Amino acid sequence: MDRDELKAILAALQRGERELDEVLGLLDRMPYHDLGNACLDTHRGLRSGLGEVVFALDKETADLEVIIAALAESGENVLVTRLDAEKAAVLRPKFPDFEYHETGRYLVRLARPREDRGRGEVLIVTAGTADLGVAYEAEITLRVMGQKVSLLADVGVAGIHRLLVHLERLRAAEVLIVIAGMEGALPSVVAGLVDRPVIAVPTSTGYGTAFGGVTALLGMLNSCAAGIGVVNIDNGFGAACLAGQINRTRE
Amino acid sequence: MDRDELKAILAALQRGERELDEVLGLLDRMPYHDLGNACLDTHRGLRSGLGEVVFALDKETADLEVIIAALAESGENVLVTRLDAEKAAVLRPKFPDFEYHETGRYLVRLARPREDRGRGEVLIVTAGTADLGVAYEAEITLRVMGQKVSLLADVGVAGIHRLLVHLERLRAAEVLIVIAGMEGALPSVVAGLVDRPVIAVPTSTGYGTAFGGVTALLGMLNSCAAGIGVVNIDNGFGAACLAGQINRTRE
Amino acid sequence: MDRDELKAILAALQRGERELDEVLGLLDRMPYHDLGNACLDTHRGLRSGLGEVVFALDKETADLEVIIAALAESGENVLVTRLDAEKAAVLRPKFPDFEYHETGRYLVRLARPREDRGRGEVLIVTAGTADLGVAYEAEITLRVMGQKVSLLADVGVAGIHRLLVHLERLRAAEVLIVIAGMEGALPSVVAGLVDRPVIAVPTSTGYGTAFGGVTALLGMLNSCAAGIGVVNIDNGFGAACLAGQINRTRE
Amino acid sequence: MDRDELKAILAALQRGERELDEVLGLLDRMPYHDLGNACLDTHRGLRSGLGEVVFALDKETADLEVIIAALAESGENVLVTRLDAEKAAVLRPKFPDFEYHETGRYLVRLARPREDRGRGEVLIVTAGTADLGVAYEAEITLRVMGQKVSLLADVGVAGIHRLLVHLERLRAAEVLIVIAGMEGALPSVVAGLVDRPVIAVPTSTGYGTAFGGVTALLGMLNSCAAGIGVVNIDNGFGAACLAGQINRTRE
Amino acid sequence: MDRDELKAILAALQRGERELDEVLGLLDRMPYHDLGNACLDTHRGLRSGLGEVVFALDKETADLEVIIAALAESGENVLVTRLDAEKAAVLRPKFPDFEYHETGRYLVRLARPREDRGRGEVLIVTAGTADLGVAYEAEITLRVMGQKVSLLADVGVAGIHRLLVHLERLRAAEVLIVIAGMEGALPSVVAGLVDRPVIAVPTSTGYGTAFGGVTALLGMLNSCAAGIGVVNIDNGFGAACLAGQINRTRE
């Protein structure tokens, strides 16, 4: 309910076309209309064109089945992230029109082709092959958001010429998501080569003092290249949401 | 030097209009032309319209004087960040056309008014008054970049209605920089209210287990609101660079 | 044994009605009577009306069986917390009058309905569905203590209007237990809305830099809303004990 | 504005006694009236009877002077916490009716004696003399809130009989604030002796692996005595706010 | 080989009763005789009367079988610590004269009764039942060293009177090993009650911010009771070695 609708309702009350208690009841719920559309649409991502998203980590399989079933009814695109293979084995047979991606750990139904909503292309860059799972999560999230996305894998800084070959492609992107584990140096180098926003995603790839991605995260936060935005470890979904927000043409 | 220029040079060599050694010399420098324009313009921020920027932390006063003097000659906008009061006391008298901001810890010369380069307005939001220094650093950086910027201070989550009053203004911004210390919860709440990119800046405000900003940083990285990009603690400059990249209309 | 009983015993000695050695024997045990009632009732919670409680974590199944059997004899309420499914599978058949709650990980026998011992209602609030297990542990603990308790789930700060809908209910509670993982911002927002004690429980919900609940804990300790008491990660039991102490009418 | 006032306004609109635009304007501000009374009273502590409180840490002396002067005009009690000696030296001469406490680091004006608002007495217990500064901050906060408070100092666990002497006094308190640095074991022992709420305050007293209070904090969070609420390191103010909330008789 | 033996060998050389090369060969190995008895007896504990000890953690079962078999030939006492149930299931049938203790995770053969080598009794005190495994490791180690040892379990600080009952026994011990997890406060309280050496062992008992024993360790290192020696988390063996060194009468 926006201000115009509200004005109409009050005018109706003024004109005696609506009852006082009826209007009071509408106003009781008003703040939530002002802020969004009730609990079902509070997920900010939805307003960005994401469709329905379920974060499966820490949720039990039985609960997931109920939630996915409810969302599936809508006919909208539905994306379930962080769904491990064990839970997926139970859920897949129950949702035959969904597709499961093992490395990306997501279950998705791209029910309706979406119009392209972005200004340009989001380019996802990974340092190594072990970072691909996170890249796939980001990719599907952007697809569900109706954005153009492409992927450039395994161009880590130890062999810098592998990256330099793709300079033109890096510079053509509207937004870049750069994914790296271990020392997490790739976003620094990429951000030094382009003049577009870079979203850095640390991954848990590595061992010992990689500390499950903390080292990569710290490296990205302390980049000598200014203007990099960092998200949580392995958070491909969050990086894609931010990239989508940036790339999305405003209504 | 792009491919067309290169083709022309080689053609000139072929036609005998250029000497072999002359061409060899041009090719020697080529990779750097491909990548940017020598060491002087390597600063990626520069290409984004930042003018000249000096990061004063860890630099000695004497060195700073030399660097600022060199940059001042250009007649361009010059920004010196993280300049503490002690160093500023020495440098200010030597650069009379510069202005020093104590809380923002920057020295600046806005030599030339810059055309507005952004799509919309960047809104800087702070949780408390103690976060203002970081906000001022972000603000001047965006000013130097030629972007529209405004500031909304002291709207932390402990009194949520202080923030809700400004809902319309929050939603009107093209990009938001949200700055908070202590538990760093403000970006989560703001991101839940808008559908534009949110850049979160943790600050070192607090004591005890605030751990100099680490707690605020962790809170921002783990936000339940998707799509927030985080920068280093107190890094107002970096947040502004990213916001500027996002907001900047592409040439 | 209180001071009056002691006086009576000494007077009996004085009057020759008790033997010297008998009195000496009573005095030998006195300090423990002064401090509580022997080892069996040292658990402070018991004196608060908790009945018998067993913390099952780190205890072997065989030991648990012996302890529960002993407590079950009393006919009192018995609560076994942190009992994982594997141990529960062994123990449940042996205690048919007990009920096991899988998400709350507790085994309980509410043998006798307890009179209501609280001043008002304890309201348990959770940020997400993944925090429900901890909420259930707190709920059963308060039930066993004979207190009124209700639950408000999934009202995290990313969609702040979901919380604001319940403002009246939040303000009506005598004590609030607020449970949240990830950035743990919910207690800050709730404490800003009410003027009753808030007990904050960080949960291990989240991934990467959530660090198993440490980030939520730090957020809560650094809340910009004053007067929040924090307990250990996932410690629903401890939060309930404290809430019960606060809410309990004093004898 | 409560629901009855709203009903009256809408009825007036219905009856034609108020203009449509006037009513719209009132509704625009409604949510904030629902939540409190504008920015000036957002401080939740205020509603708890705290009077005016200023947190001086991280604020500049000039700003503090302005804020205190504004608050002093009200004639209310005013409390400035975390004011170091250097800032106090500047501010004290300007506020002659204020008193400064060096160890407690606070500046206070108890303008009006406050009625006793608590159910019983809040007892503040410290492990050592080095914890007194934090105890004084808690004490003055409770005084400003109009609560009965007393102090029991230097009864740390290394000499347990020092504590046991005061058993009766410990048990008589309505709420206990227990303050300790180093290993922070005192709250565990005290909570084992009483059946009232215990608020534990870790202090930065100690050296080496005391880690500025982190060790004491961890000890308190992991207490084997259930039902202790913990606040940030050295946070005497926060502990007092919580104790005040608990002890306060409800209107 | 001690100095007397060496003198005898050289005298034999002097008298022509030993060959030069034979003596040279003996001297080649001498440094090890000077420092101990070759690699097989380098374990310092051995010289303290421990017999043969094998630390099974991180060793493969096959390797353990070879080592134990070699030691078993000697007829001496043999102790294998940190042997988990899985490895023990393989090894037990092969060493029928050994006994395995599941909670203490050790395999032992007490081949020969050892004379009592201590000045007094070593008292092992635990805070809870979950600490018993570590206590059993310490107990068997002291038994193998030929020392008198007794155990006092489940006397944690939450019910301080449980501990005070045993004051006389605590004070009678020559050395005390105090084992506790969670907040690790017990050693502080015990050390305040006795005037004998206290060896504190933190255990990994607990959850959340217990951090696998780190909190207990920090508590013990920062004890307000002076003169406590701390060992690694769960290191019952190391505590027993130190207690044995202290209690052992010197030859």
Add this chain to the structure above:
Amino acid sequence: MDRDELKAILAALQRGERELDEVLGLLDRMPYHDLGNACLDTHRGLRSGLGEVVFALDKETADLEVIIAALAESGENVLVTRLDAEKAAVLRPKFPDFEYHETGRYLVRLARPREDRGRGEVLIVTAGTADLGVAYEAEITLRVMGQKVSLLADVGVAGIHRLLVHLERLRAAEVLIVIAGMEGALPSVVAGLVDRPVIAVPTSTGYGTAFGGVTALLGMLNSCAAGIGVVNIDNGFGAACLAGQINRTRE
């Protein structure tokens, strides 16, 4: 008051030689007599022959003056530890019969020569010259306790032969205190060479990843030589108390 005294008092009550209320009054104070002698002698170190000790860290100079003056009246040995040069400059002129040691940061009056109370000699070993301050604190503490003590400095593991030269002296000691910063490896090596108790003291010597002594502490806790007791960083006093407890002949 021991059991015999108690029996006599009760018998007197029985015989009518004491009043009931008088006996009740005596019993009220009994627990504390059982546990020690009031607050003044709670310091466990005192009972170990330490005389009077004041820990000056975190105490204000004025308070220290009062405490030292009170203790000085007794004519006993008085030791003030962790007294920095600034405070010492104020206090020294007021206590002319006290001696201040700058590197050891202590103020001491050895009023009365003490008989030797130890079984043997305590040997203090340091890895480097920067560890001497901690060594001096340990040394004076042992002197005040009336124990024989000697010092072996600068024998760190980087030049292992410097240590081996002193093998005989190391093995002659009854107890060893081994002090080291940086990697803290010296206690491991020393403990491998002797069969007496080793107390390891990590120091804050070092830079970068020495982390103010944490690295040395961790090294000592994980020593591959069994049976080392560790104290807090720079805690020379605590190490000496423990060494004194071990070395002290029992009454």
Add this chain to the structure above:
Amino acid sequence: MDRDELKAILAALQRGERELDEVLGLLDRMPYHDLGNACLDTHRGLRSGLGEVVFALDKETADLEVIIAALAESGENVLVTRLDAEKAAVLRPKFPDFEYHETGRYLVRLARPREDRGRGEVLIVTAGTADLGVAYEAEITLRVMGQKVSLLADVGVAGIHRLLVHLERLRAAEVLIVIAGMEGALPSVVAGLVDRPVIAVPTSTGYGTAFGGVTALLGMLNSCAAGIGVVNIDNGFGAACLAGQINRTRE
């Protein structure tokens, strides 16, 4: 392509012997020729004589099979590191000319005997038997690089004489790799005995505060013996690469 080749190509263009587009095409690829030889040989180790190396951690078995098959075709030496037993069970049957080492967790084909490429011998020293897996990884890496390597195991600092026996051998090595877990003191002692480069490898051997190798790592970084280079925890491969670089005779 070096500068001489480039000059020749341009001269041919000048002389009309090459086409303009052909030369442009060569120049397009030039930067990568300058930097190495395309993506396939970016692995710097390869240029050092390592042959083909695959890091199997975090790679799926199916992917590994494809990669190994591709490398196996070359006939070169192939080394697969960090291959756990489960993956190895699948892969071994498919590569019959490869050998799997369980403790060293590597799969290798030493197809061609390599000429000795080193100046001297690389000596690998381990503190304990639990460090052997890491030693084997280092050993095979050096073998594949064509270097002389030998192994000295179980000479930890707790029994220093075990190490001193081998002084001559230690001093004869050209480079030393010293591997240790727990307190990680061995590199300090070894570096004090030799005057050749020492590469220190911390291992995850240990428990409790060993923190999975972090303690050993910190010990090595803070060694009092100057000139030790440290690698990541358990990184035998990296240590061998560095040792190989050092020992390798330059072409």
Add this chain to the structure above:
Amino acid sequence: MDRDELKAILAALQRGERELDEVLGLLDRMPYHDLGNACLDTHRGLRSGLGEVVFALDKETADLEVIIAALAESGENVLVTRLDAEKAAVLRPKFPDFEYHETGRYLVRLARPREDRGRGEVLIVTAGTADLGVAYEAEITLRVMGQKVSLLADVGVAGIHRLLVHLERLRAAEVLIVIAGMEGALPSVVAGLVDRPVIAVPTSTGYGTAFGGVTALLGMLNSCAAGIGVVNIDNGFGAACLAGQINRTRE
């Protein structure tokens, strides 16, 4: 004393030319002769050609004066590292033939030109100007060791072409010392470009989550380029010692 000398001594004993006790005395000291020559030459660096080095951190000025004076007598090169400006102000006038370097924080006397002792050149590379102090410490250390050294400053990864310009020079070096703060990515990139040993030095340059160099250190330990040896934060001296060991031609 080597084996031949020992044989001669024993033969003399056999022949009656030496007394038994005399021989015993010689054997007592033997191990230390085997290991080196007394405490004065234990510093391993000395044997590497370093001359005399004093580490001034944590040493008092008076002590430093004594030590430097003693060393200065020798006429050898003398290097004092980590000497802050305050101490230097006192010491410089007393040693007029020494030179002090403020940024490098060292005091040096290069008494005698040293012959070149290296195989090639050691190249020191820094990421930024703030890393120069550490570079100067490394440079002077190598000079004192008689090695060829050169410096390449300010070529951090944010502007990768700045580094690529110097590819030839990077590849010509025999050993490289790469110094970087912030995210510490430079060694990864450099190591990917050369095939010589790279020694990485993290510096404390940066703020917030740079954590005083810990982030740079972690980045270097987790480099995706194999074969980098890392030293402690800001440890230019240690890096130079290791580089010197590597580059030094063996006698």
